[in-house]
Amino acid sequence: MTEKDKNVLGLLNTEIEKINKKENHIYFLIVDTKGVPSGSLSYIYKMAMTLFKNDYKVTMLYDTPSNDFVGVGDWLGDEYMKIPHLSVSEETNLEINASDIMLYQDIFSSAMKQTKKAPCKRIAILQNKEYVTDTVPLGMQWGDYNMFDCLTNTNENSETIKKWFPYIKTEIIEPSISDELFHNTILPKKLTVNIISKNQNDINKIIKPFFWEYPAYKWVSFKDLNGLPQNIFAQELRDNAITIWVDEDTNFGYTPLEAMKSGSVILAKIPRTVPEWALTKENKDLKDCCIWFDSYKDLPKILANLILLWTNDTLPVQFNGKTPSDEVKETVSPYDEKSFNDKVIKYFSNLNKAKIEEMTKLVNTIKNDKKSK
Amino acid sequence: MKDIRVIIPLHILNDDVKELITKAIKSVPNDIPLLISTAKNCFSDVEKFITEEKEFSKYKIEVISIKTEETDFCSLVNLAVHIIDEKWFTILEYDDTYTDIWFDNVEKYTDSYQDTSMFLPLVNVFDYKTELFVSFINEMAWSSSFAENIGNITKDSLTNFFNFNVTGAVISTDDWESTNGLNPYIKMTFWYEFLLRFANLNKKMMVIPKLGYNHYLGRPKSLMDEYSKEMDENEVKFWFKTAKEQAKLTKREPIIYNAKKELSK
Numbered sequence: 001m002t003e004k005d006k007n008v009l010g011l012l013n014t015e016i017e018k019i020n021k022k023e024n025h026i027y028f029l030i031v032d033t034k035g036v037p038s039g040s041l042s043y044i045y046k047m048a049m050t051l052f053k054n055d056y057k058v059t060m061l062y063d064t065p066s067n068d069f070v071g072v073g074d075w076l077g078d079e080y081m082k083i084p085h086l087s088v089s090e091e092t093n094l095e096i097n098a099s100d101i102m103l104y105q106d107i108f109s110s111a112m113k114q115t116k117k118a119p120c121k122r123i124a125i126l127q128n129k130e131y132v133t134d135t136v137p138l139g140m141q142w143g144d145y146n147m148f149d150c151l152t153n154t155n156e157n158s159e160t161i162k163k164w165f166p167y168i169k170t171e172i173i174e175p176s177i178s179d180e181l182f183h184n185t186i187l188p189k190k191l192t193v194n195i196i197s198k199n200q201n202d203i204n205k206i207i208k209p210f211f212w213e214y215p216a217y218k219w220v221s222f223k224d225l226n227g228l229p230q231n232i233f234a235q236e237l238r239d240n241a242i243t244i245w246v247d248e249d250t251n252f253g254y255t256p257l258e259a260m261k262s263g264s265v266i267l268a269k270i271p272r273t274v275p276e277w278a279l280t281k282e283n284k285d286l287k288d289c290c291i292w293f294d295s296y297k298d299l300p301k302i303l304a305n306l307i308l309l310w311t312n313d314t315l316p317v318q319f320n321g322k323t324p325s326d327e328v329k330e331t332v333s334p335y336d337e338k339s340f341n342d343k344v345i346k347y348f349s350n351l352n353k354a355k356i357e358e359m360t361k362l363v364n365t366i367k368n369d370k371k372s373k
Numbered sequence: 374m375k376d377i378r379v380i381i382p383l384h385i386l387n388d389d390v391k392e393l394i395t396k397a398i399k400s401v402p403n404d405i406p407l408l409i410s411t412a413k414n415c416f417s418d419v420e421k422f423i424t425e426e427k428e429f430s431k432y433k434i435e436v437i438s439i440k441t442e443e444t445d446f447c448s449l450v451n452l453a454v455h456i457i458d459e460k461w462f463t464i465l466e467y468d469d470t471y472t473d474i475w476f477d478n479v480e481k482y483t484d485s486y487q488d489t490s491m492f493l494p495l496v497n498v499f500d501y502k503t504e505l506f507v508s509f510i511n512e513m514a515w516s517s518s519f520a521e522n523i524g525n526i527t528k529d530s531l532t533n534f535f536n537f538n539v540t541g542a543v544i545s546t547d548d549w550e551s552t553n554g555l556n557p558y559i560k561m562t563f564w565y566e567f568l569l570r571f572a573n574l575n576k577k578m579m580v581i582p583k584l585g586y587n588h589y590l591g592r593p594k595s596l597m598d599e600y601s602k603e604m605d606e607n608e609v610k611f612w613f614k615t616a617k618e619q620a621k622l623t624k625r626e627p628i629i630y631n632a633k634k635e636l637s638k
Binding site for chain 2: 313
């Protein structure tokens, strides 16, 4: 056996040993939303937190100077900032080894390209398909960046990416909605209407016409929940009777699920892409877990009727043989934390196992080659 | 709901009143006892009507009479609250009705907010003649501009807003007694004075955001109809000013409105 072979075997054994001791790195390359809450980012951080709590060596990588980095502490919680963070724009000597795993947020096509020769396992996290169409140049695809694995949050995303890039291997981990943060309370709800929309214009489009068309309800209070820290956001969902959700570009729609778990009645504007959880399995109709509206011109009437029904305790008790609360329970049940945590651990543990098997095979091949020679 | 009494003050009984009070009583759940507090002049007629009317047989209704000649609303209510043993009471005007969801909601809220002394309903106001919806009352407590603690009526909020309907509200009997109930010497603004006094003594008041009470506006010869006919703007102002002053006092004395004196100020 040559010195070179010995060195290779030594390196492989070191990497195998690192994986066995959970000392290999798991890097998540993320975007800094500058303090703006984001469901997609929270999905990645929750995954990282699950691994971090289970003693995996997790690092969040971001591409801005550390002085400019805001992070998620203010809205997702300070505990998430305890996960190690590193600025890739400052850290030029980041050493990536074969045992490491690098995960890229879907927006980072350019980083996928730049690191296509990295020796580690590389995985794209797909939550928003539009980022793929927006950032991968015409004529290129993930395969050109040596990207063959994808972790995604919905079946639909998985099917779409396989249609686009048939060689991609996907794994679906549905997001979790925290039971600790989002739960109902025994206290009666307050008659306040939450509004969740990224666009301030939407809020004006909701409130002003409502007061103009229904002056008898001018006393009804609205609360804009945009940008609130997650614990206060959750408290408002828990406290208030009605939540209006507008997010035309949503891919997953975390907020209505969080509101459902909190017992708030949801008035939802039908997004361009209806989230998977909002459709019935049988015929892909909109589920009755939300009250859906298509146009702002209908909203004042729908809201006024809803308030009247709520103040009279006459909200419909059954749709198509199911109560709205049955529909809500059924809709939120796949998104429990335990199942999310279990799936995350299983996925990463399988990645590690596969890497060990791959490296062990290589070790054996080198040894057998030498013996046979 | 347990441990509650419905009080109906009544100073007159005629065919119209009989029809109205029948409708009012029928809006009370069977398991809640009622107390009709009458003026001396109509006690026996009321007692006879209640005993003989078959529709009331499933209700537990007690009729009492004030011993003196007073017929005013405040004195009839004060007397009734003074003699009941229940923890809670609510006043039903004989021409109003409860909604069928009110007492179930009160039960939920009294369990959840145990430090609160009064739970007011959202009130549907209807025109007496046309029976058409006119407006809500008590709804302002749910306006974010009204009070810091939304849904609650506080001392601060009462300084700028007075239009609350207390009939239909569920009130702690002990707290009512400790604040001496309604001041019978105040015309028109006696409820406002009571709310101010309740708030001054830091008693918590909350509006349950559920439509719990139907109030009919503009019934001829109703108390407020009479006041609006007989009082000019200056007298109305006088009673509001008086309510604010009296709410701070413990001693009660007769109050006379002297138009000349008020105008000369």
